[in-house]
Amino acid sequence: MRKRLLAGLALVGALALATAGCSGSSSSGDSTAGASGGSAKQLTVGFAQTGSESGWRAANTQSMKDAFSEKNGFKLIFNAADNKQEAQIAAVRSFINQGVDAIVIAPITVDGWDDVLKEAKDAGIPVVLEDRTINVSDKSLYASWIGDDFEKEGETAGAWAKQTFTGATNMVVLEGTTGSAPAIDRATGFAKGMGSAPITTLDSQTGNFTRADGKTVMEGFLQKYGKTINVLFAQNDDMGLGALDAITAAGLVPGKDIQIVSIDATHDGLQALSDGKFNFVVECNPLLGDQVAQLVKKVVAGDPVEKAYTATDQSFTQAQATAALPDRKY
Numbered sequence: 001m002r003k004r005l006l007a008g009l010a011l012v013g014a015l016a017l018a019t020a021g022c023s024g025s026s027s028s029g030d031s032t033a034g035a036s037g038g039s040a041k042q043l044t045v046g047f048a049q050t051g052s053e054s055g056w057r058a059a060n061t062q063s064m065k066d067a068f069s070e071k072n073g074f075k076l077i078f079n080a081a082d083n084k085q086e087a088q089i090a091a092v093r094s095f096i097n098q099g100v101d102a103i104v105i106a107p108i109t110v111d112g113w114d115d116v117l118k119e120a121k122d123a124g125i126p127v128v129l130e131d132r133t134i135n136v137s138d139k140s141l142y143a144s145w146i147g148d149d150f151e152k153e154g155e156t157a158g159a160w161a162k163q164t165f166t167g168a169t170n171m172v173v174l175e176g177t178t179g180s181a182p183a184i185d186r187a188t189g190f191a192k193g194m195g196s197a198p199i200t201t202l203d204s205q206t207g208n209f210t211r212a213d214g215k216t217v218m219e220g221f222l223q224k225y226g227k228t229i230n231v232l233f234a235q236n237d238d239m240g241l242g243a244l245d246a247i248t249a250a251g252l253v254p255g256k257d258i259q260i261v262s263i264d265a266t267h268d269g270l271q272a273l274s275d276g277k278f279n280f281v282v283e284c285n286p287l288l289g290d291q292v293a294q295l296v297k298k299v300v301a302g303d304p305v306e307k308a309y310t311a312t313d314q315s316f317t318q319a320q321a322t323a324a325l326p327d328r329k330y
């Protein structure tokens with residue numbers, strides 16, 4: 001069960017002492033001070049990232065690398081698993097064998113983590129989750145999680161669809177990575193937000209959070225359903241951006257013939273919204289690095305921490321996207 005405790009924002013603020021908001025973050029804390037102050041030895045941290053599947057992921061990786069810098073008291077061992085869970089688990093095992101001080105994981109999928117997390121626990125190495133969540137039998141196998149509320153993101157997108165489509169409407173869905181928390185929770189949230197709106201889901205398939213697969217799957221949807229499609233729910237911007245090429249190639253106008261609602265609010269996603277090719281975008285904040293770094297220091301220092309810290313997200317209409325773009329840092 002992945003019910004997450006919505007921690008008070010004040011707590012997130014306390015963790016991110018030197019962090020700016022969504023517009024970009026730069027740790028400026030004392031490079032040697034541990035979370036509880038005073039000098040501390042450099043912490044070696046292994047970070048098992050999902051891969052490099054999307055613009056969101058690139059921003060998240062950069063945020064983590066900026067935060068886990070030598071200046072901030074870390075030696076970072078980084079691994080990107082090319083969206084293959086077995087590779088990600090192998091990376092975690094390698095961190096354990098190297099005897100790192102802590103492990104951070106952005107878990108590709110929700111299941112399959114019990115064994116390797118037990119190995120980390122047996123080795124006395126604390127694990128912090130960032131971004132995606134997992135299903136585990138024993139929650140003591142990880143110290144804490146920081147990320148976004150995917151179900152709320154989906155619900156916000158679904159509520160926009162309910163408000164926008166009052167007559168019979170046909171929808172297709174580009175799902176994220178199969179078995180991943182954002183794909184599962186965004187679908188759940190969208191259904192909640194959509195409620196009893198007269199929206200029929202013609203088809204729903206994974207585009208693996210990538211532009212290439214988003215385009216390919218949308219081409220298939222267009223061949224099968226053509227002009228009967230009224231709206232696309234893309235579970236991330238990259239799949240929606242890939243779908244734009246397919247929609248245009250089919251002689252249809254994205255944002256008009258087929259409306260698009262997407263999640264992430266990357267720069268390219270907000271640009272598509274500002275240009276009228278997307279119709280509504282929900283943010284999923286990738287700039288988690290500073291909070292994760294502060295949390296790791298507190299966990300290693302043995303300070304008390306919450307089980308979950310949830311980042312704050314917003315949503316964008318076309319006008320809001322146009323206004324936000326100049327200052328957008330990702």
Ligand code: GZL
Binds near residue numbers: 132
């Ligand atoms: C969400 C993150 C998802 C993004 C995608 O927190 O896990 O993975 O929505 C990314 O863009 O690939």
